[in-house]
Amino acid sequence: MTVAQEKTELTAQDVIDVATEWFRALDRHDTLEEVTPFLASQGLRMVFPEITVRNLDDFRTWYDNVLNLFFDETHELTRTEVRRISATEAEISLTVNWQTKTWTPPAAHSVWKGFDADQTWTVVLENGRPKIREYSVDKITPMPGSPGL
Helix, strand or coil: CCCCCCCCCCCHHHHHHHHHHHHHHHHHCCCHHHHHHHECCCCCEEECCCCEECCHHHHHHHHHHHHHHCEEEEEEEEEEEEEEEECCEEEEEEEEEEEEEECCCCCCCCEEEEEEEEEEEEEEEECCEEEEEEEEEEEEEECCCCCCC
8 A cells, every 4th residue: 555645845736636636526426534635624615606615514514415416427627727825825726517417306307417617726735635725616607508506
């Protein structure tokens, strides 16, 4: 087993990697225990269209809701711009193409939904690991043929 070495400096690639892995975890519907290590322990703030998350309890509520609402999800990063703030902090502006399905009982069929979401995050180095401290969904644009959220 390979043990990852703790980092002392945050690189642009580290920030892109944490975004990529975060979206993969969402696509897989990883457990709460598997996704919370992506999040900073202090100063957490995540702004979604439906809720602002300010702590891990808020995150748990949000995550439980989305796990039960969306399925067959895919997130694809289509744009990333990283701005380093310091050796241990960076901001990433990104666009993610998010496609999913929803089903509302007793409907006979699920509904496809697709969006391009512009987001801004702050990633910090915490205990030698990149962590998401701030996460804002700035704009959501439905794809052609997609209903809104």
